[in-house]
Amino acid sequence: MIIFDILFLIFLLGFIFWVSSHLFSSIFYVPYVNSSDSAIHDALKLAGLKKGDNFLDLGCGRGDALIVAARDFGAKAVGYEISPFPYLLAKIRTRRHKSILIFHHDFKNATKAVQNADVIYLYLLNSVLDKIEGKIFDNSNDRAKIVTLAFKFVKHQPTKIIETKNLGRETNIYLYSKNP
Numbered sequence: 001m002i003i004f005d006i007l008f009l010i011f012l013l014g015f016i017f018w019v020s021s022h023l024f025s026s027i028f029y030v031p032y033v034n035s036s037d038s039a040i041h042d043a044l045k046l047a048g049l050k051k052g053d054n055f056l057d058l059g060c061g062r063g064d065a066l067i068v069a070a071r072d073f074g075a076k077a078v079g080y081e082i083s084p085f086p087y088l089l090a091k092i093r094t095r096r097h098k099s100i101l102i103f104h105h106d107f108k109n110a111t112k113a114v115q116n117a118d119v120i121y122l123y124l125l126n127s128v129l130d131k132i133e134g135k136i137f138d139n140s141n142d143r144a145k146i147v148t149l150a151f152k153f154v155k156h157q158p159t160k161i162i163e164t165k166n167l168g169r170e171t172n173i174y175l176y177s178k179n180p
């Protein structure tokens with residue numbers, strides 16, 4: 001009986017952690033929704049991600065794009081995630097990948113990572129892209145490619161737009177280049 005109580009308590013605590021983490025990111029930041037592997041592949045291919053490149057996912061969720069970038073493209077992948085549950089999940093899922101680094105920080109503190117990145121990937125709402133657009137375009141290096149899934153920047157024009165399927169829905173991927 002005591003074992004049942006302990007298991008129930010663990011489940012309850014896990015559930016509370018999961019729900020509060022989702023509420024936290026939905027209310028203060030962006031709801032946590034992971035993108036599908038095929039959409040990530042299309043985005044990273046469009047950006048021309050190569051072996052040894054520095055890849056950056058701002059708001060990396062549970063690490064799906066980091067895993068695809070490191071495993072399938074041979075990139076060095078860095079992610080920032082503010083919400084505790086997806087961050088923890090990302091840490092667990094990427095524990096075997098030496099070339100993946102994840103920070104439990106607000107990506108507003110990612111200036112250095114933005115400067116170093118060859119490819120920056122963003123799956124965030126328009127309202128959030130709007131707020132960080134200046135910072136990303138001002139701080140990224142001249143060779144950087146920036147890809148956004150489903151949502152786009154307002155002040156910069158994409159150099160290419162392709163269609164993909166994300167979570168069963170047709171959507172767009174937008175490519176931005178500082179030097180097209």
Ligand SMILES: C[S@@+](CC[C@H](N)C(=O)[O-])C[C@H]1O[C@@H](n2cnc3c(N)ncnc32)[C@H](O)[C@@H]1O
Pocket residue numbers: 025029030031032033034035036057058059060061062063064065080081082083086105106107108122123124
């Ligand atoms: C729509 S999810 C995308 C997850 C992942 N990039 C993917 O494509 O599967 C957006 C994530 O960004 C995170 N996020 C939003 N604002 C953030 C911020 N300021 N700093 C760090 N992470 C943030 C949210 O917690 C959420 O997990």
